[in-house]
Amino acid sequence: MGTTGGPGGRRVGRPRVSQRPDSGLTPRAELLTAAADLFTTRGYAATTTRTIAERAGMRQASMYHYVSGKEELLAELLESTVTPSLTYARGLLADDVTPAEGRLWELCRTDVELLCGGPHNLGGLYLLPEVRAERFAGFHAVRAELKDTYRQLLAATDAGGALAKSELDLRTDLLFGLIEGVILVHRSDPERPVSAFAEATADAALRIAGI
Amino acid sequence: MGTTGGPGGRRVGRPRVSQRPDSGLTPRAELLTAAADLFTTRGYAATTTRTIAERAGMRQASMYHYVSGKEELLAELLESTVTPSLTYARGLLADDVTPAEGRLWELCRTDVELLCGGPHNLGGLYLLPEVRAERFAGFHAVRAELKDTYRQLLAATDAGGALAKSELDLRTDLLFGLIEGVILVHRSDPERPVSAFAEATADAALRIAGI
Structure with a gap:
């Protein structure tokens, strides 16, 4: 996944809060990938929707266009x-x-x-x-x-x-x-x-x- | 474990914030039991040291006389x-x-x-x-x-x-x-x-x- 562009020094550490990564994934798939990574490395309870959204290159509010929240992401990952x-x-x-x-x-x-x-x-x-x-x-x-x-x-x-x-x-x-x-x-x-x-x-x- | 005594209506739901339960366990064992129950039902990340202490019938500050924190409790439970x-x-x-x-x-x-x-x-x-x-x-x-x-x-x-x-x-x-x-x-x-x-x-x- 690309990490170029965007201002540095953000809380989450990846410079793409308002910029979609150029992975070729749909926004929903991008959110699922971000959630899978965060849930398995940091833990489910410790992961916030804000962190997932930022990792997926979107603002938290935009995330809710695609999924209802982290429970939906977990359910879809489990079913997969x-x-x-x-x-x-x-x-x-x-x-x-x-x-x-x-x-x-x-x-x-x-x-x-x-x-x-x-x-x-x-x-x-x-x-x-x-x-x-x-x-x-x-x-x-x-x-x-x-x-x-x-x-x-x-x-x-x-x-x-x-x-x-x-x-x-x-x-x-x-x-x-x-x-x-x-x-x-x-x-x-x-x-x-x-x-x-x-x-x-x-x-x-x-x-x-x-x- | 006994649930008698103590005023009701506390946030955690069990009336023993400042009162040790009469389980006969040592304070450390009481903390381990509380942690085992909370970690396996609510999850590790979602459980606070305060909740563990209250479930074990002691104040949060007292807990640190017996254990260094929830990591120590988890480590001991895993080793057990x-x-x-x-x-x-x-x-x-x-x-x-x-x-x-x-x-x-x-x-x-x-x-x-x-x-x-x-x-x-x-x-x-x-x-x-x-x-x-x-x-x-x-x-x-x-x-x-x-x-x-x-x-x-x-x-x-x-x-x-x-x-x-x-x-x-x-x-x-x-x-x-x-x-x-x-x-x-x-x-x-x-x-x-x-x-x-x-x-x-x-x-x-x-x-x-x-x-």
Whole structure:
């Protein structure tokens, strides 16, 4: 992102309060990028809407043309960590040719790549106390549907099909726990190449599932 | 904790600003309990030292007789999530009678019970951006030593002993990722009985390890 132009010495440290950066992003995307960076490095509660607006190169008042506030930005960032996986998972569920074992493995691999692949560790925001609020029901619904897709794919495998419902639910939780647990692993070692790690995690997930 | 006595209508909602609760805890333990509750429900950044002090039944100025501030409380809470497991793990490492497979299983089970067993989901604090700071080096060191104990126990198993170092490190990360991932699973379903879940997670961890 460009940092040229504008007077220096502003409180936030970047000289672009009244000037859009030349990133090519839409104002809304610029706000999301700024929020992702600030929420994951300074923390959600410690970040003000003013700081987000300034980082995105606009005044605070202009920001409200694009978003209702930082809760909306957080909700959209959280949903962006699960929606692509869910779309992919729905396609895998509809595939009645590939064996379920292979489809479950692909879902695990893709999900890990998504969680570890972006420039920000957005999964770290899952544990914010604020995320329990009703405002984030959309995120929780998408995440629950994604988890249910794991359960359905697991149930379609030979090993999963032999399990009682309570045991199937438990294995789904453990499998999904491993996949989301990569958020913590990735946080400890952000430099690890994602691709091989995603495949190893998918292998481990299938071992958990008993496949 | 008792809530009797004291005038009502205070800002924080609990009538004990200048009165210690009759919980039987030391002032420091009272502060830690208050901080654990506030950090996990309202969030770390959103919690003031004043609120912690009032919840613990003392004035803000008195609090500084016992702790240096909320960073110290957070550091101690974080360390409390790993130190008991590390103590237990050191004992397991020194045990040269029980097979390594059984010791690794016991460590997994105990660690999950610890992470899910307390009244607060303190593991959720691991992902706070603030925790990256130098102030929390003690927590990171204890956590790294705990993870290294997992690695050593895994290496002592037949399956782990056959692995190259890079593969052993990766399996350790996945195994430790599953154990810490229970923080997210527990958050989604806090009512689940911990004991059976801890055993199932330990079984799954050994399957990940290839045991």
